[in-house]
Amino acid sequence: MPVLVEEVIQKRWRLHKQHQGTAQKISEHLNIHPLLCQILLNRNITSLDKARLFLGEPDLDSVDYFDQAALEASVSVVFEAIEKNQKILIYGDYDVDGITSTTLLVDFLKQINANVHFFIPNRFEHGYGLHVCVGDLILQTQATVLITLDCGVSSKDIIDPVVEKYGTKVIILDHHKIPDELPNFDAMLNPKTLHPSHYLAHLCTAGIVYEFIKFYIQHYKLDLKSEPFLDLVALGTVADIAKLEGANRTYIKRGLPFLSRSHRPGIRALLERAKCEKSVLTTRDCGFVIAPRLNASGRLASALLGVELLLSDTVPEADKRSHQLEALNQDRREIDLMVFKACVAEVEGHPEYKDHPILVLSGKEWHSGVIGITAAKLVDKYSKPVVIVSFAGNIGRASARSVGKVDLYEVLKTCKPYFETFGGHKEAAGFSIKEEKMAAFKEALIKNSIPMITPQDLQPIVNIDAEVDPKELTLDLAEQLMLLEPFGQGNPQPILHTDKLKLIECKAVGTGEHVKTTFSDETGRHIIEGIGFGLSHKMALFNRPGFSVIFHLSINEWKGRRLPQLEIVDIK
Structure with a gap:
């Protein structure tokens, strides 16, 4: 008989300490809803000056930038190549940060008449980071300048031989950790060289490219504006889950309006295919509408398609590529659902999984591009770390995700001798393994994880910003909450709680994973709809008296109508 293990560990709801008096005083000074002021206090924004800065924008003349010498070195290499009509090769990456940063730099360099070529590695053929094929690419393109995006800083073994053999000038634009030994480069812009409190400290590669573009325009006094490039900076920053502090917050706030009225045919075509008709895009639209479709190209085929879409000059070209991306994204969803159902059937069909601190699952020909998703x-469903291994032939490729306080990298490191390759961090990891080692590895990992993973480590904690009465859930409040955007790493979307809703209707939608609801307040006069992604397995709780929900309050735009909507996070 199937064993349902998903409810073994409940999410713990934790309400922030409420400061109604202080929130009311801030509200009167700033002329905003007291609820927003409570949320600001929850984010440790405890003064009027801090609140005004958070809700507004900094004076960009007063902030710090990259080292002047590093900026001058990077732009001078490119300027000289353009002057001499030399070829420039851009080596990007296959995630959305790589796709957007490549598009930004190619777009800009073409506008200033550079002879530019670009290359996007294939996830399955070339793997992560700079690949040795870069030498062949330089030979093929006859490039004298190599610019690496979202990679390169740890590639001394690849870059140094290229420099020695071809005399290539190298610019590294990367945000990854600085290694003990750096490659031979002519210029490097990397926020990891800056103090953690620096305005640019948390930039992803799209943001680094923007700093390069902005300085180039200023330095050579070009008749170009840098701000329109912020559309893809905002998209890349959200998709890369970069910390929303300093420049990241500013650039997303400034970039979203450009993305909303995008001049790029590719963005407009992609949004049209996705049936996203919103006049004002949010970070959620970046993260859940645009980014998955661009990511689908890198996960199932080649991320080159994503760059080609964003660089499309004409509507027919953009329509063709957006159609291809939409089809790939649909394939990605179907493959993901197939693997998800197979994993759930395995877990719920075998009682022993209930006692395992970590879930280890494997299968033949599961697409390695989707197993991370x-x-x-599965982590959300079972509140346990999950390892999925997909075998093609004798070699399996694995993606692993953590939960709560579990340091997944340290747990997996206890089994390092079983791996062919291995890498990752506390929240996520990956490795490859031979099929004949899989059974022993699984047994060893489960055994090793028992003393390393406690029930307290596994329990996900959801921080609730405030309790609200359903009558407060209006379009006006939803619009005011948008003042707190952009939401993301370091500034989560506010979570609200109520136990005063009455259920009118509830049904499973989509592929059966999601739940769509209609609620009223206790009087029955105030009606509001809700959507719970991945929560259909909890639908029965709505029929119990005194149910509680935690949720984001958002705006649902459809056919010109704008209505408040609950995005349900959890139900009890």
Whole structure:
């Protein structure tokens, strides 16, 4: 008989300490809803000056930038190549940060008449980071300048031979950790060289490219504006889950309006295919509408398609590529659902999984481009770390995701001798393994994890910003909450709580994973709809008296109508 293990560990709801008096005083000074002021206090924004800065924008003349010498070195290499009509090769990456940063730099360099070529590695053929094929690419393109995006800083073994053999000038634009030994480069812009409190400290590669573009325009006094490039900076920053502090927050706030009225045919075509008709895009639209479609190209085929879409000059070209991306994204969803269902059937069909601190699942020919997404969904469902291994032939490729306080990298490191390759961090990891080692590895990992993972480590904690009365859930409040955007790493979307809703209707939608609801307040006069992604397995709780929900309050735009909507996070 199937064993349902998803409710073994409940999410713990924790309400922030409420400061109604202080929130009311701030509200009167700033002329905003007291609820927003409570949320600001929850984010440790405890003064009027801090609140005004958070809700407004900094004086960009007063902030710090990259080292002047590093900026001058990077732009001078490119300027000289353009002057001499030399070829420039850009080596990007296959995630959305790589796709957007490549598009930004190619777009800009073409506008200033550079002879530019670009290359996007294939996830399955070339793997992560700079690949040795870069030498062949330089030979093929006859490039004298190599610019690496979202990679390169740890590639001394690849870059140094290229410099020695071809005399290539190298610019590294990367945000990854600085290694003990750096490659031979002519210029490097990397926020990891800056103090953690620096305005640019948390930039992803799209943001680094923007700093390069902005300085180039200023330095050579070009008749170009840098701000329109912020559309893809905002998209890349959200998709890369970069910390929303300093420049990241500013650039997303400034970039979203450019993205909303995008001059790029590719963005407009992609949004049209996704049936996203909103006049004002949010970070959620970046993270859940645009980014997955661009990511689908890198996960199932080649991320080159994503760059080609964003660089499309004409509507027919953009329509063709957006159609291809939409089809790939649909394939990605179907493959993900197939793998997810297979994993759930395995877990719920075998009682022993209930006692395992970590879930280890494997299968033949599961697409390795989607198993990371599937692992994250299984973590949400079972509140345990998840390892999924996909075998093609004798070699399996794995994606692993953590939960709560579990340091997944340290847990997996206890089994390092079983791996062919291995890497990752506390929240996520990956490795490859031979099929004949899989059974022993699984047994060893489960055994090793028992003393390393406690029930307290596994329990996900959801921080609730405030309790609200359903009558407060209006379009006006939803619009005011948008003043707190952009939401993301370091500034989560506010979570609200109520136990005063009455259920009118509830049904499963989509592929059966999601739940759509209609509620009223206790009087029955105030009606509001809700959507709970991945929560259909909890639908029965709505029929119990005194149910509680935690949720984001958002705006649902459809056919010109704008209505408040609950995005349900959890139900009890």
